[in-house]
Amino acid sequence: MKRNLVLFFVFVFCCSHLMFSQQKTLGDKERFNNNTFVPRDTTNTNVKVKLSGKTKYTDYKILSFFKDTTYIDTTLTIKKHYKFNFMRKDNFELLPFHNIGQTFNSLGYQFDRLSLHPDIGFRAKQFFYLNVEDINHYDVPTPTSEIMFLTTMEQGQFLESFFTLNFSRRFNASIAYKGLRSLGKYRNSLVSQGNFRTTFRYETKEGQYTIRGHLATQDLLNEESGGLTTGALQSFINNDPNFTDRARLDVNLDDTENLFKGSRLYVQHDFKLLGKKDSLQQKNFTNLKIGHTFLSEGKSYEFKQNSSTSFLGTATATGAVNDRVENSFLKNEFFVEFNSKYVLGTFRVKSSLMNYSYGYSDIFNQNLPTNTRKLEGDGASFGADWNAKVKGFQLNATGEITPGNGRLSGTNLHGNLSYKKDSLFTIKASLLLNSKSPNFNFLLHQSTYNEYNWVNNFDNVRTQDLGFQFNSKWVNASANLTNIENYTYFGEDNQPYQSSENVTYLKVKASREFKYKKFALDNTIMYQNVSGGSSVFRVPEFVTRNTLYYSDYWFKGKPMKVQIGATFKYFTKYKANAYNPILAEFTLQNTTDIGYPTVDLFFNAQVRRTRVYFRVDNALSNVGNKNYFSAPNYPYRDFVIRFGLVWNWFI
Structure with a gap:
């Protein structure tokens, strides 16, 4: 990883040198209010805005895994403000720990898109892990790059660099690296993370053969x-002035760390046997393709200590602890795809061959009856995808089944039907039926600590989710009703269980922004109710976020756009899950209620293609009681000022 980082920054430096040596770049002609800057609303694709003599912003395309197309957006909006964080996502439904790059507790859950196969687990480590569907591809007329920088919590920085270019109209490549190091305010809370990825996409001149992939x-x-220890926790709650320096507070572990690694190669390619021009039956059957998808992914999780401690349980040895587990997954998918008026769009038939291996190099605890070292197996799946469009209605459906009795066996059916009425509103309904094995760490786990060794033969978790979504210029709203059979969780004793009671979970969310002249109030509220299985599935009843801000262009010629405002966030008290560092999972607890308001202040500015962010997190932390926690014994962050920026270059 360190070698990849060095090579990447050498590459970016060379590209930057070439960029600034250009006699004529986009920046040479880009100005506000002279028809050469990207529009404020990049969703309006009818606006013809020139970035140079021959290009417009719609030429700089982002192609998602699902082949949706968006555009590289250099505007400053409140939605961009919400996404200015380490994940680059709006974390409204998440409760962060105090240090950047630590895990999140959950204020809400999403079940509208699940995979067919079990994963390695250790979910608290995977909030920042980029999966296949998180990798984008690009199509740009000129070399394009972006740098994001953000200060952290003591002795560290976050930096993400990205560069992409088209070697020709048909061949694009990109390279990116995300790096983070942050010491944290409390003892033993260091975070060090690295993420390297590179992508490519190519198609022949007539589009007969296409290939895309990433590493x-x-x-x-x-x-x-x-x-925090019991004594330190009381000192924090009582606001003891001797412990305003949080590094002076005692913690339960001082020589413990865990490490999650992953590497993946993904390639998808297809060959067109029959195009539109080859159709002999008035386009009744066109664009016949055959294709293949290859996925090879390895993940590992490692828990390490210099010496065992009674705080975590009883260990078989007093020396160093090094519990490591690995998981590998290999998948080859073959498909046939065609267009036809009889299916109202595109239809794909697919079949996959899969192989997995999860386990340990040795038996860590010979004194226990847990003598299973690995879980291994293979499977074959069959399925179809259907995309149809009739007037204003769009149907997207996918289905896949893996028959048999193995751990890969299961079913996944997902579909959504949407209707769009011009630019007034869009209505979408979705349905998910999913059955799959619990993650592997529920089935097999080994540790030097006696309490963390088990082998289970759990039933498949069956999830049904019905969703509705309404988007308009007046209000955006969504509702999801989810039923989960055989819900799998970790109990208070840190052991895995399957619930005998079905979990019935309702989530309703609505958002609306009100504007008056240069001021705006952006509101999001979420209501949740668990009518079944509330003893094992916990969420706050209400979560709300309200942002009041001022936005305007400053100085003569309007060279700078600014946003100044405050964000109020509140969630009602609930028994939030506790965090377990051995499992890197959240477990049930019945002693502590967590729920409180926070206020964040911000000053954002945009100058040409650079967005600058100043923010104050938890600005009122010095007012009132010290009752803000991310999980039991884990305080949320105190008052802190941070700075960051996002800078785009178009050569």
Whole structure:
């Protein structure tokens, strides 16, 4: 990973040198209010805005894994403000720990898109892990790059660099690296993470053959403190002036860390046997393709200590602890795809061959009856995808089944039907029926600690989710009703269980922004109710976020756009899950209620293609009681000022 980082920055430096040596770049002609800057609303694709003599912003395309097309956006909006964080996503439904790059507790859950196959687990480590569907491809007329920088919590920075170019109209490549190091305010809370990825996409002149793929390597290291000790917790709550320096507070663990690694190669290619021009039956059957998808991914999780401690349990040895588990997954998918008026769009038939291996190099605890070292197997799946469009209605459906009794066996059916009425509103309904094995760490786990060794033969978790979504210029709203059979969780004793009671979960969310002249109030509220299985599935009843801000262009000629405002966020009290550093999972607890308001202040500015962000997190932390926690024994962050920027270059 370090070698990849060095090579990447050498590459970026060379590209930057070439960029600034250009006699004529986009920046030479880009100005506000002279028809050469990207529009404020990049969703309006009818606006013809020139970035240079021959290009417009719609030429700089982002192609998602699902082949949706968006555009590289250099505007400053409140939605961009919400996404200015380490994940580059709006974390409204998440409760972060105090240090950047630590895990999140969950204020809400999403079940509208699930995979067919079990994963390695250790989910608290995977909030920052980029999966296949998180990797984008690009199509740009000129070399394009972006740098994001953000200060962290003591002795560290976050930097993400990205560069892409088209060698020709048909061949694009990109390279990116995300790096983070942050010491944290509390003892033993260091975060060090790296994420390298490179992509490519190519198609022949007539589009007969296309190929796209990516390579990603990721490592996520966290020191684990185990939270504050009982005495330190009281000092924090009582606001003892001797402990305003949070590094003076005692923690339960001082030589513990866990490391999650992953590497993946993904390639998809297809060959067109029959195009539109080859159709002999008035386009009744066109664009016949055959294709293949290859996926090879390896993940590992490692828990390390210099010496065992009674805080975590009873260990078989007093020396160093090094519990490591690995998981590999290999998949080859073959498909046939065609267009036809009889299916109202595109239809794909697919079949996959898969192989997995999960386990340990040795038996860590010979004194226990847990003598299973690995879980291995293979499987074959069959399925179809259907995309149809009739007037304003769009149907997207996918289905896949893996028959048999193995751990890969299961079914996944997902479909959504949407209707768009011009630019007034869009309505979408979705349905998910999913059955799959629990993650592997529920089935097999080994540790030097006696309490963390098990082998289970759990039933498949069956999930049904019905969703509705309404988007308009007046309000955006969504509702999801989810039923989960055989819900799998970790109990108070840190053991895995399957619930005998079905979990019935309702989530309703609505957002609306009100504007008056240069001021705006952006509101998001979420209501949740668990009518079944509430003893094992916990969420706050209400979560709300309200942002009041001022936005305007400053100085003569309007060279700078600014946003100044405050964000109020609140969630009602609930028994939030506790964090377990051995499992890197959240477990049930019945002693502590967590729920509180926070206020964040911000000043954002945009100058040409650079967005600058100043923010104050938890600005009122010095007012009132110290009752803000991310999980039991883990305080949320205190008052802190941070700075960051996002800078785009178009050569």
